[in-house]
Amino acid sequence: MSACRHDWFMCNLRHGFLVVEGCWECGARSSFFSPEPVPPIDEYHEGRHFWSYMGSFQTLKFDLECRACGTRVSLDDVNGLMLSECKDPDCQVGALNNQQGPGSLVYVALCADSTHTMGECVSSGGVEALNQYFNRNIEDLGRRVIVVPCKMCNSVDKCRGTVIVDVGLTDIE
């Protein structure tokens, strides 16, 4: 365990698209980050899945680096952050939401595979660093940001929440 009280800052910023795909065979969803200027929309077959393009949103990816000790945490496995509005007491994230007082909000760190069939999700080191980063200067405001991995959701595809992506740009008059 590091003795450093990390002073995180964002680094390695990459702008691109969060591309969401769905498998028409089993209903699973998958997402990936594309740095291309135009997001790919190809359909393809991968193992038991038949992926089709469902949509894409402008977003960014970043890593965190500590000013004090130089530790760098890759957040490559984080495809997005979703502000959870789940209230389902049978879901770990919903139950966590129900315990929070005013000013505390739960954000779900989204990995690429919503089914988690391979057992992988966002790394615990990444989640810990995100929690430290987003809470670094808000204690006196009575606010708290709680970041959890998406494997805590009963079903992240059906979860109620707001994914932080750039939407509404075509609605501006």
Added chain:
Amino acid sequence: MKISELEGKAGLRALNEYKDREVESVYISDMVSDIITSAKRNSILITLQTHKSLIAAANLVAAAMIVIVKGRIPSDDVVELATRTGIGLFTSDLDTWTFAKKLVQLGLE
């Protein structure tokens, strides 16, 4: 300057109940990906956007208040979310540039 003081001096219309905090900086953007990387704690966010993602991002950077320009009004669920975070949500009939000039005149830079 406190949010409440700015509300009166800048002719803002409050859309929610908010925590009255000292504002320290100004950031103008219509992209949440930009807000997350560049807006500062206790800032005023000026934007045309009215969607929930804006509030989710503003909360992560500990913004003090959001001013939606050109008289745009967000939906009730957006206002409710802003209230949960304590972020002041306001609307101004001015456009972004005119409102920004007004802030400079009031001493915020």
